[in-house]
Amino acid sequence: MQSRGIGRLFEGVDWITVAIYLLVVTIGFVAITAASYEEGAADLFAFSHFYVKQLVWMAVAFVVAVVVLLVDASVYHKLAYVFYIGGLVLLVAALLFGREVNGAKAWFEFGSVRVQPVEFVKIATALALARVMSTQTFSITRVGDLMRVGMVICLPLAIIVLQNDTGSGIVLGSLLFVLYREGLNKWLCIPVLLIAALFIVSFLLTPMTLLIALLLVCTFSEAMMNGQWRSRLVFLAALALGALCLYLGMFVAAPGRMDGYRCLLTVTLLSLPAVGIYAFRSNLRNIFVTMGLFLLALVFVPTTDYIFNSVLKPHQQNRILSFLGLASDPLGTDYNVNQAKIAIGSGGWLGKGFLEGTQIKYGFVPEKHTDFIFCTVGEEWGFFGTMAVLTLFCLLILRLMRMGERQEEPFGRIYCYAVAAILLFHLLVNVGMTIGLMPVMGIPLPYMSYGGSSLIAFTILLFIAVRLDASTRQFNFR
Numbered sequence: 118m119q120s121r122g123i124g125r126l127f128e129g130v131d132w133i134t135v136a137i138y139l140l141v142v143t144i145g146f147v148a149i150t151a152a153s154y155e156e157g158a159a160d161l162f163a164f165s166h167f168y169v170k171q172l173v174w175m176a177v178a179f180v181v182a183v184v185v186l187l188v189d190a191s192v193y194h195k196l197a198y199v200f201y202i203g204g205l206v207l208l209v210a211a212l213l214f215g216r217e218v219n220g221a222k223a224w225f226e227f228g229s230v231r232v233q234p235v236e237f238v239k240i241a242t243a244l245a246l247a248r249v250m251s252t253q254t255f256s257i258t259r260v261g262d263l264m265r266v267g268m269v270i271c272l273p274l275a276i277i278v279l280q281n282d283t284g285s286g287i288v289l290g291s292l293l294f295v296l297y298r299e300g301l302n303k304w305l306c307i308p309v310l311l312i313a314a315l316f317i318v319s320f321l322l323t324p325m326t327l328l329i330a331l332l333l334v335c336t337f338s339e340a341m342m343n344g345q346w347r348s349r350l351v352f353l354a355a356l357a358l359g360a361l362c363l364y365l366g367m368f369v370a371a372p373g374r375m376d377g378y379r380c381l382l383t384v385t386l387l388s389l390p391a392v393g394i395y396a397f398r399s400n401l402r403n404i405f406v407t408m409g410l411f412l413l414a415l416v417f418v419p420t421t422d423y424i425f426n427s428v429l430k431p432h433q434q435n436r437i438l439s440f441l442g443l444a445s446d447p448l449g450t451d452y453n454v455n456q457a458k459i460a461i462g463s464g465g466w467l468g469k470g471f472l473e474g475t476q477i478k479y480g481f482v483p484e485k486h487t488d489f490i491f492c493t494v495g496e497e498w499g500f501f502g503t504m505a506v507l508t509l510f511c512l513l514i515l516r517l518m519r520m521g522e523r524q525e526e527p528f529g530r531i532y533c534y535a536v537a538a539i540l541l542f543h544l545l546v547n548v549g550m551t552i553g554l555m556p557v558m559g560i561p562l563p564y565m566s567y568g569g570s571s572l573i574a575f576t577i578l579l580f581i582a583v584r585l586d587a588s589t590r591q592f593n594f595r
Contacts, residue, residue, distance in 0.1 A: 122202055126188060128589030131583055134516045138564065138579060141509050142178070143573070146171055148493045151472055152486040153567075166485050167567050174569040177207035178576040185580040190588035193581055194528050197241075197248035201269070204241035207234035208276040219559070221282040235285045236574035238273050243535035243578070245269050250299060257300040260405050266296065284546075284558030288503030291542035294532045297479075298521075304405055305410075308338040312414045325378040328415075332356065332385065335411045342403050348361045357382040436556050453489065456482045457551045461495030461503070468499030486567040488559055491551045506565075510544050517579075520586040529585040540575075 148169065153167035161171060211234050216226045225232045246269050249255065255262050270289050277286035297303055311334045315327060322330075332353065340349040360381040367375040375383075387407060396404035439451050460476035463469070472478070474496035477485050482492050495503050514537045522534030540563055547562040549555030561568060565574045 123303045126517045127587070129587035130186065131520065131586055131590075134513065134520070134579075134583055137509055137513045137516065138576075139512065141506070142175060144494075144506060144509075145490065145562075147471070148490050148497075148565060149567050151474065151479055151488050151497055152490065154472055154478075156472075156478075157337055170569075171567055171572075174572050177569070177573050181573055182576050182580045185577055186584050186587070188584065190585050193244060193532075194248065194251075197244040199339075200241040201245035204234070204238035204272060206274065208238055208273060208280070208367065210234075212276060212280050215280075221280055223277070223280040223282040223285070230569070233568075233570040235273075235277055235280075235282060236570045237577070239288060239521075239539055240574060240578045240581070242270065242289055243292065243532055243539065244581075246295065246535055247528045247532040247535055250295075250531050251526065257296065257441055260402070260409065263296075263301075263406065266293075277581060282559075283391065284560050287558070288539060288542055288546075288560065291538040292535050294538050295296065295381060295531055295537045298534050299527075299531065302342050304338050304341040305406060307341070307402070308334050308407065308410050308477055311338075312410065315414070323378075325381070327383070328378060328381055331411060331414050335407050339404055339407045342407075343401055354502075356388060359388075378508065439556075453483050453557060454550070454553050457489050457492045458553055460492040461552060464496040464499040464502070466500045468495075468502055469538075471497055473497060488547065488557075488561060488566060489503075489551055490562050490566045491548055495551075507544075507548070510540070510563075513579075514541055514544075517582055520582055524589055528590075529582075529589060533582045539578065 149171050150168040155166070159354075164170060169312075196234065211225060212225050216224045218224050218231070223233055223235055225234065246266065249262075249265055249269055250257075257263070269298050270292055274286045277283070277289075293309065294306075297306060305511075312331070314328055315334075336349050336353055340346045342357070360377070360383075363384060364375065364377055364380040367380065379522045390410075392404065392408065396408075440536070456476060459473065460482050463476060469475070475494060476482050476496055477493050482489055485493055491503070491506075494506055498505075517533050517537040518542070521530040521537070524530040524533065541561055544556060545565050546555050546560045547566075550557045550560075561571045564572065
């Protein structure tokens with residue numbers, strides 16, 4: 118009777134997802150052990166060793182996972198805004214009173230234990246996003262509702278950027294992709310990604326080039342949404358002709374007062390009211406979204422030069438320049454990535470074996486147990502080992518998407534997809550930076566990088582999704 122009662126408590130749980138989680142966490146522990154093992158150490162089980170500390174955090178995470186599964190699923194829906202506001206308060210408190218680590222004032226320190234609130238804010242933001250988008254009055258095509266979604270994401274992101282923890286803040290941007298699952302026009306993904314790319318490299322381009330690029334991106338993406346290419350090409354031609362006429366007129370009337378950039382910008386801004394009237398009369402509401410993206414980009418993209426030179430620290434500037442191939446510093450900025458690639462490449466097909474990785478053992482790879490834990494897997498387990506890890510992560514993300522699809526309430530579906538988006542972003546950035554395809558941003562590999570805050574937060578993030586899914590399956594079973 119007692120065992121049957123315990124079974125009822127966990128009825129509907131997706132045990133395949135739980136098994137994948139346990140397997141990834143175990144692999145992470147083995148990798149951390151290999152990365153932090155000290156040959157000839159007097160006490161292999163001293164708490165000073167990272168792998169011993171991680172074992173303690175694993176035990177705490179497993180207990181937390183059980184508690185999350187025992188809490189009624191409705192609690193996460195009811196308290197979503199409470200968690201979100203609490204997360205914002207923690208971020209502000211960390212900004213004002215927290216401890217600075219690696220240039221980011223984003224930590225609380227309690228004795229020998231450090232806690233990074235941003236890891237838990239990801240959970241709160243995902244819950245708040247699901248709550249906002251699951252209301253009956255929410256419409257993915259309504260500009261006002263999209264602005265509410267943007268506010269939910271941007272408020273914590275802004276505070277995190279002020280903490281100088283930009284890498285962690287960018288993760289919240291991955292939540293925007295949940296909108297496409299909920300019906301946002303797929304072609305809006307193109308201007309969002311291209312504008313983000315322009316934001317990164319805008320300090321390399323002239324204002325005129327940026328403006329032309331923004332016009333082309335937004336106009337062509339809107340044409341793909343509505344299929345009216347001819348009228349959009351006419352619109353671009355009219356802008357070019359209007360800018361040319363204004364430039365020639367000003368050249369005659371007041372030489373030197375307006376250059377080509379100001380002329381094109383003036384004509385473009387004057388055309389927007391007419392574009393808005395056309396969109397309203399034609400009932401093409403997505404044009405308003407595209408206009409909003411254009412104006413937002415017009416305001417923020419030119420600020421990149423200021424942000425790059427005045428806000429970013431020298432090591433962050435060097436990382437970006439190195440990633441773009443504009444600077445080379447093998448013994449400085451490029452050192453981590455170069456050593457990481459050497460470590461992964463030296464692993465070959467099958468790896469060098471457990472505790473046999475020379476790049477890891479002799480300390481050539483910095484942060485080998487945290488942000489660069491994937492290097493340990495690559496050197497000691499080789500190509501097949503890294504593929505096995507990536508396969509497990511892909512399976513976990515696919516399981517989350519499957520959970521989302523079988524939810525009968527939009528709250529659960531949106532939350533599951535939000536978790537999948539966060540995990541996918543972490544995976545792509547962390548693995549990408551270790552092999553030189555992404556700039557170094559200090560983003561951990563979920564469930565594998567050393568750290569109590571990261572492991573517990575990602576555990577809660579995942580098991581709330583498992584709990585919501587279990588609630589749906591329990592209802593269907595009955």
